[in-house]
Amino acid sequence: MTRKFWGYRIDKTKIDFFRQELEEGRLRQGWGWDDEQNLRQLTMDSGARRNLPIFRKVKKGDILLVPRLPTWNEVAIVEATQDFSEGYDFSIDPKLGDFGHIFPARLIKSFNRKNTNVLGDLRASLKQVNRFWNMTHCKDSIEKLINHDELLVDSIGFSDRFNNLLTDNISKSLEQTDFYTNFYRQMNEQFSNEEWEYALVEGIRKILPEPILVERTGGILEKEHGTDILITLPGLLGKSYGIAIQVKDYRGLMSDGAIKQIQKADSWNNENFTIIDKYVIVTQCSKDDHPEDFQNTDGVTILFAEQLESLLKDIAAGFIGLDKN
Numbered sequence: 526m527t528r529k530f531w532g533y534r535i536d537k538t539k540i541d542f543f544r545q546e547l548e549e550g551r552l553r554q555g556w557g558w559d560d561e562q563n564l565r566q567l568t569m570d571s572g573a574r575r576n577l578p579i580f581r582k583v584k585k586g587d588i589l590l591v592p593r594l595p596t597w598n599e600v601a602i603v604e605a606t607q608d609f610s611e612g613y614d615f616s617i618d619p620k621l622g623d624f625g626h627i628f629p630a631r632l633i634k635s636f637n638r639k640n641t642n643v644l645g646d647l648r649a650s651l652k653q654v655n656r657f658w659n660m661t662h663c664k665d666s667i668e669k670l671i672n673h674d675e676l677l678v679d680s681i682g683f684s685d686r687f688n689n690l691l692t693d694n695i696s697k698s699l700e701q702t703d704f705y706t707n708f709y710r711q712m713n714e715q716f717s718n719e720e721w722e723y724a725l726v727e728g729i730r731k732i733l734p735e736p737i738l739v740e741r742t743g744g745i746l747e748k749e750h751g752t753d754i755l756i757t758l759p760g761l762l763g764k765s766y767g768i769a770i771q772v773k774d775y776r777g778l779m780s781d782g783a784i785k786q787i788q789k790a791d792s793w794n795n796e797n798f799t800i801i802d803k804y805v806i807v808t809q810c811s812k813d814d815h816p817e818d819f820q821n822t823d824g825v826t827i828l829f830a831e832q833l834e835s836l837l838k839d840i841a842a843g844f845i846g847l848d849k850n
Contacts, residue, residue, distance in 0.1 A: 528586040530660040530667050532653055533579070533603070537593040542621065544595040547632050552589070552603060553618075554579065554656075557625030563615040564626065576626055579657050583609040588667060589630065590660060592638075592651055599635040600651060602671060606631055636670055636677035643670065643677070645717030687727045708841055709834045713809060718774045719743055721808055722753045725772060728840040729756065743772075751789030757798075767793055768802045776809045783807070784825050804828055806836075 535543045536555050546553045556562065556572035564580045567573060583589065587605045594601040605628070606612065612629035638648050647666040650658075660667065670677060716724045722741050730739045736759050743753040754770040769790030773783050783805045790800050803825045812829035819827065828836065 528588060529582075529584070530664055531579075531583060531587060531589045532650065532655070532658045532660045533589040533591045534654075534656050535591060535594060536624070537597070539621065539624070540593055540595075540597060542618070542624070543591075546627075547594065547601070547603065547630065550606065550629060550631055551614075552591075552628040552630035553624045554626040554628065555624050557615065558617060558623040560615070560617075560625075562625065564613060565615070573626075575656055579626075579628065580609050580613055583628070588633075588671070590651065590667065595632070595635055598637055600638055601635045602633045602667070603630045604633055605629065633671060634677065640677045641715075642673055644714050645720060648720070649717040687724050705834065705838050705841065709837055712837065716774075716808075719753075719772075721772050721774055721806075725770075725806070726754055728837065729754070731840050747786075749789065750792050751786035752793070755793070758801075764797050764799070767798060767800045768804065769793070769800050770804045770806060773805065773807045774809070775807045778814060779807050779810050779827075781822065784822050784827075787825055788823065802826070806833055808833060 533552070533554075535553070543553055554576055556576060559569055559571075561567070561569035562571065562573035564573070564576060567577070583605050585605055585608050589603045589605065591601040591603055593599075607629040609628045614627040615625045616627060617623065617625040636643060638651055644666040647660075647663045647670075650660050650663050712724065722743050726739055726741045733739055733756065738755075738757040740755055740757075741753065742750065742755045747753065750769075751771060752769040753772045756768040756770070758766045758768070760766055767790075769787055771783050771787040773779065775783075787803045787805055790803055793800050804827075805825055806828045808830065810829050812831050815827075815829070
């Protein structure tokens, strides 16, 4: 039977306890402070019922990824040593008075989610807030980590990851066509969702020198101005001008939702600042899959995957002095 892959969250205030238990082959879970919460004869819920999918679904050989274990900055890769429904035990920890659910498991290794070998699909899935979720769609990325021989606990920031991709492809590709193709492909592997915003800020800064300001503006206030990246151009007499960018990690067909978002960028306007251009960058949607009039809608320019690859060519060419054509 093909093994499955799961995400599994613990009480992050008790990391030492969970680590020590896992070293003994016991993967603990909370919501188990009363004998009536035993999953084999559950008569009291109080949150324990949400552990039933873990009990029923995890089979011997399945892989679980456990954030915040064995340390705060790591993610543990854990293997089920029995079907959880068979190997399950219930024993409330006498000191903590909770965490009675015990599943049979062993630690394989751990990794830092910012490690350069951790791909974007996996980092995106690890942002789930559920207690337990299916990660089988990340199967290839997880198995790559399991089979990786070197330590995976060192971290690397967005800026370093971006620059390392450039440098790595310079050394690997003598043909410029290979360079740009590999660069775009690896960008899609390494970055997902809002991580693209950080990467593009780093890249655009390389082709737009100071005093042009390139900054990430996504976050809580994004719902007000709809802007992930804001480029500020200096003008005369204290005035400045802005280019607003919305970034979407989309595949297939895109809707007009991102266009409506970036239209909010006009809220930046005041007597000394004016938005002069708006863009939506979609990382993996093809231009050919969309009608021609969709590519410039209500003053918003859409940069599809093909144009994004061209933008990355500009960034790379400016960085290493190559002819981008």
